[in-house]
Amino acid sequence: MNLYSRIVPLVKPIPATRQAAKRHYGTHPYFTRRPYNVVREYILHYSKEGDRVMDPFGGSGVTAIEAFIENRIGIHNDINPLANFIAQGIVNLHKGLISEYKNALQCIEQRCMQTLSQISQLDEKKLQAFKRKVKLPENAILPKTSDVGRYYELFSLRQLLSLAVLKDAIEKLPNNYAQKGMFLAWSATLSKLNKTFLSAEGRAESRGGSSIFSIYRYKVAKKPIELPAWEMFYERAVNILEAKEEIDKAVELKKRTGGWSGEFQIHCKDIEELSRQHKGQIDYIFTDPPYGGHISYLDLSTLWNVWLGLSPDARTREKELIVGGELNLSEKQYIDRLSNSIRACVSMLKKDRWLSVVFQHWNASYFEAILSSATESGAELKAAISQIGDPIWSMHKKKNTNSVLAGELILTFYKSGHAGTVVKDKKLDVAEIVKEILDAMREDHIYGEYLFNKLIIEAWKRSAIGSLNISKTDFTSMLENFGWHYDDRNHYWVRKEHRQRELFPMEE
Secondary structure (H helix, E strand, O other), X not given: OOOOOOOOOOOOOOOOOHHHOOOOOOOOOOOOOOOHHHHHHHHHHHOOOOOEEEEOOOOOXXXXXXXXXXOOEEEEEOOOHHHHHHHHHHHHHHOOOHHHHHHHHHHHHHHHHHHHHHHOOOOHHHHHHHHOOOOOOOOOEOOOOOOOOEHHHHOOHHHHHHHHHHHHHHHOOOOOHHHHHHHHHHHHHOOOOOOOEEEOOOOOOOOXXXXXXXXXOOOOOOOOOOOOHHHHHHHHHHHHHHHHHHHHHHHHHHHHHOOOOOEEEEEOOOHHHHHHHOOOOEEEEEEOOOOOOOOOHHHHOHHHHHHHOOOOOHHHHHOOOOOEOOXXXXXXXXXXXXXXXXXXXXXXXXXXXXXEEEEOOOXXXXXXXXXXXXXXXXXXXXXXXXEOOOHHHHHHHHHHHHHOOOOEEEEEEEEOOOXXXXXXXXXXOHHHHHHHHXXXXXXXXXXXXXXXXXXXXXXXXXXXXXXXXXXXXXXXXXXXXXXXXXXXXXXXXXEHHHHHHHHOOOOO
């Protein structure tokens, strides 16, 4: 037995501390971002220093960045240019001096603050005249689901001109890492300087977010808000400075306590092409493939990719792992691609190495695709952990109550190299399994996500996942019929008798 085959799988959830790392939170918004401390613990557990750790669906780069900081070779891959821009931008913060970054910010302020102030006071006629002096991006066509048809319609003219002035000031800086850090801050500012920004009710006007991140489409606010451009940029720039200081400290600590050897690689390839390049070379994969059609990353990244000059081509769009989108990709295409992606992940692993896949969805056929593909490729399921209850999870539950599976299931596989035969068409009495799980509960409450995840794994163990077909409505009704009540405040299910004791405690 080698070092990796002796690893005992993680079997308990890790409490998420999403916003504790400034390198991931505050630097640049993105659609999904795994809690850095959970990812870090998995990397430390399933790999060692010097190992090649990959995320083939890298997103904003949490896996590869944490691997890089922990003295591994972090390999990031994503077909979305915005994702790669963010990941590379964060990693580059370990380069250059903090004083250079501060000087760059001061230089930008000197070059454009007065102009931005003037723009904020101009009337429409003068704004149109000023427009001829600046360089604007292409007025691209937006996805069909957008409230407006063209790119410029996502901004007020004042916002467009302010962004152009800021970008020009950054481009005039010396071409160094401080300049790149300021570009990252500028790109992050886009999320607030556009018409899709929605202020949070009852909070300061600048507190809120874009509809791109809440309802996943370009919805223009009924009363768009024009936030002050310099203040929004400065806020993001300060976040970049704080992220740099944090990364610098982490790297310096490694240097003092044993040496620094972290590396970072970045790719923009379809996963099947990636697997041909890295076949049998990877020591650990922690990845988070897109969950079906809920988020069309390339469509939603248009806001940034157009300004950055990074719009993906038609071939890249065809490779996106989603259902729907502008190309109206079918569910069958998604399942086939998801299956191929898992096979690709296993093929990239060395023998006796580990693969962790983060996933959550109501559609059991998606889980079937993951579990079957891994097994048939020579990887054995060793752990299935529900990560539920962190701050982002709670936010989604407040919006959507019991109709959304907001937690995530981390499936961890060990590559034995022995391909397994999958049986998945045995009959399953869903109600019976749910009752077994509920009866075994010691607590008086249970998260719906946890219960559904347990149901998936039980169906898989009993070779019946192919016959598991349960809707959200059926799932809810079943719990109610078994005597459970949904607690909207705590976002979990409670035994009705326990609920009655809470509402009407007996007098002593």
